[in-house]
Amino acid sequence: MFQKILIANRGEIALRVLRACKELGIQTVVVHSTADADAMHVRLADESVCIGPPPSRDSYLNIHQIVAACEITGADAVHPGYGFLSENAKFADILAAHNITFIGPSGDHIRIMGDKIEAKRTAKRLGIPVVPGSDGAVTEEKEARRIAAEIGYPVIIKASAGGGGRGMKVALSEADLEIALQTARSEAGAAFGDDAVYIEKYLEKPRHIEVQVFGDGAGRGVHFGERDCSLQRRHQKVWEEAPSPALNAEERAHIGGVCAKAIADLGYSGAGTIEFLYENGEFYFIEMNTRLQVEHPVTEAITGIDLVHEQIRVASGGGLSVRQEDIKFNGHAIECRINAEDPRTFTPSPGTITHFHTPGGLGIRVDSGVYSGYKIPPYYDSLIGKLIVHGRNRVECMMRLRRALDEFVVDGIKTTLPLFRDLVGNADIANGDYDIHWLEKYLAKEE
Numbered sequence: 001m002f003q004k005i006l007i008a009n010r011g012e013i014a015l016r017v018l019r020a021c022k023e024l025g026i027q028t029v030v031v032h033s034t035a036d037a038d039a040m041h042v043r044l045a046d047e048s049v050c051i052g053p054p055p056s057r058d059s060y061l062n063i064h065q066i067v068a069a070c071e072i073t074g075a076d077a078v079h080p081g082y083g084f085l086s087e088n089a090k091f092a093d094i095l096a097a098h099n100i101t102f103i104g105p106s107g108d109h110i111r112i113m114g115d116k117i118e119a120k121r122t123a124k125r126l127g128i129p130v131v132p133g134s135d136g137a138v139t140e141e142k143e144a145r146r147i148a149a150e151i152g153y154p155v156i157i158k159a160s161a162g163g164g165g166r167g168m169k170v171a172l173s174e175a176d177l178e179i180a181l182q183t184a185r186s187e188a189g190a191a192f193g194d195d196a197v198y199i200e201k202y203l204e205k206p207r208h209i210e211v212q213v214f215g216d217g218a219g220r221g222v223h224f225g226e227r228d229c230s231l232q233r234r235h236q237k238v239w240e241e242a243p244s245p246a247l248n249a250e251e252r253a254h255i256g257g258v259c260a261k262a263i264a265d266l267g268y269s270g271a272g273t274i275e276f277l278y279e280n281g282e283f284y285f286i287e288m289n290t291r292l293q294v295e296h297p298v299t300e301a302i303t304g305i306d307l308v309h310e311q312i313r314v315a316s317g318g319g320l321s322v323r324q325e326d327i328k329f330n331g332h333a334i335e336c337r338i339n340a341e342d343p344r345t346f347t348p349s350p351g352t353i354t355h356f357h358t359p360g361g362l363g364i365r366v367d368s369g370v371y372s373g374y375k376i377p378p379y380y381d382s383l384i385g386k387l388i389v390h391g392r393n394r395v396e397c398m399m400r401l402r403r404a405l406d407e408f409v410v411d412g413i414k415t416t417l418p419l420f421r422d423l424v425g426n427a428d429i430a431n432g433d434y435d436i437h438w439l440e441k442y443l444a445k446e447e
């Protein structure tokens, strides 16, 4: 087991990882920018190292400073959290070269999944169902026309170096195709320095369902069920739940089994998320994330398993603590992302939180690094906390969520809490009847 882990992140996820380390008796080091000197994770860590000024590229993204902080403190592993350097293959390689363990998959696995064409080709080879489309990059309009005619319109053109919604263009008919291909390629080249694009059938009303997987790096793979993350705005998830209201136990076991086998065959190590679009009873792979995700607590709630413990165990060579048959799904969980933003316009609202009171009681978890009197710096993303609610079934979970939202107090800044108080009373949400476009349509109507 590791002696000392350096946490290369901030906010609620730094605290989340720190808690896991404390439970496992592992010493903790945090790195922070000058803007985060008063952050909760800095106060709670055994050691802290200031690595630079507020802008992320000079601090949380500065690989040299982070490696130096490891050398100075004698940390033997790094947990990257999510965002920042968590999916940076070069960072994973540099740590390995310094004999420091990156708590995550190999640089090579990160690289494969970071290239969306390569990721899709790999998924297909491993038996994961993918969206119909081109087999690789498309450059010629003639070829694009042939593929689009074959799969049928509408089609979507995506940047291989994109992901998470960046660099996509929809063509409703052949008349749109040439422009869509040209703009997608030139935007991808400008944004990512890589103009490779690929074509897929455009699914019109899918849900976003992702499967939580783990590999032990030695040929074993397991799945922890799925999360439904269809409620998004501008590709930012707002509400996530597990299990998906759209799936039955048979579909869950089937897609989970396919994913677990793929992870085993890939020789993957650590936590991963296989993202699908789900429409008319079919799953279509879109991307794989090679990190722990913001919404991992809903999976923890329904399985009772600490996923950060598992990440640390696997990275230290101790293997997974569970076999597939030990993973049981219990009840329902919902996560609300509480952002320091206007609840209608989503404009960031940094400033001082004058009063912070979190709900409690059975089935309630709040992951947050803020406190009364904390001043939110304007330099980073606006997530200030997550409310995760568990119940024996979805109805009980929703009742508890409504009550917990009533108890939650965040004064001094605007937050997205009022949005959740509206959503929890909405009939479509109560029925689990929503797709990836539901939230944007709802917000457009409310204006």
Ligand code: MV4
Binding pocket: 131, 156, 163, 164, 165, 166, 200, 201, 202, 203, 204, 208, 229, 230, 232, 235, 277, 286, 287, 436, 437
């Ligand atoms: C799609 C799609 C429809 N058809 N691919 C957006 C984020 C990126 N991960 C993939 N995305 C999409 N890919 C095909 N073939 C629709 C989206 C999409 C979306 C997906 C998940 C959640 C919210 C979304 C909002 C708009 C578009």
